[in-house]
Amino acid sequence: MTASINDADGATGPISYQWFADGIAISGATGSSYTLVQDDVTKVISVAASYTDDLKTMENPVSADTAPVTEVNDAPTFSRFYDALGTTDEDTEVEITLATLLAVGDEADVDIGGSIDGFLVTSVASGTLKIGADAGSATAWTATTNDIVDSTNKAYWTPAGNAHG
Known part of the structure; x- marks a missing residue:
């Protein structure tokens, strides 16, 4: 899974990410991409970002939850x-x-x-x-x-x- 930012004011600076499974932070999952693991099965996944846009406004968007992860x-x-x-x-x-x-x-x-x-x-x-x-x-x-x-x-x-x- 990959997160990306689309900010009309621009987002050219550093962006911090935190991925969540059922609303609980996933330890170590702080990059723009996250690879699902077996423990994620049945859980919903979301990601939060934190950055300052190019107009110097602090932004903290949170994605919508995914559908529950299914077994493969x-x-x-x-x-x-x-x-x-x-x-x-x-x-x-x-x-x-x-x-x-x-x-x-x-x-x-x-x-x-x-x-x-x-x-x-x-x-x-x-x-x-x-x-x-x-x-x-x-x-x-x-x-x-x-x-x-x-x-x-x-x-x-x-x-x-x-x-x-």
């Missing part, structure tokens, strides 16, 4: 694994479970209290990946249909030939 489905976050998922020699398959991924990753989802129930595999850098309920029924990974590792589907990875991982 924020995308989960993930940036890296902290440790190896497994190691094996060429032509030897390693099983990767949801529990393994959760144990070594930095994933989070603010919408559901931090609980992650699956990983979407978007690419495979090397080797062969299969996904399925067990090694016997797992089928080759594809980017559009067989790409989720969760509580019912495990990943089975085999390094490329002449590689160890």
Whole structure:
């Protein structure tokens, strides 16, 4: 959200801002822009400005309240694994479970209290990946249909030939 001043007398000097949620000042929200956070859901947002216009009149306008902030489905976050998922020699398959991924990753989802129930595999850098309920029924990974590792589907990875991982 961004606040702007439109004063017929001009407002070329410094402007101070304070953002509010349900009429209560939001700590640290003192710039001309404010990014909504999860705590703002169901609250109305407003902003007050304070400045001296170009005719030297002190001004203190307050915006109208927004509509109540509604919940959105924020995308989960993930940036890296902290440790190896497994190691094996060429032509030897390693099983990767949801529990393994959760144990070594930095994933989070603010919408559901931090609980992650699956990983979407978007690419495979090397080797062969299969996904399925067990090694016997797992089928080759594809980017559009067989790409989720969760509580019912495990990943089975085999390094490329002449590689160890």
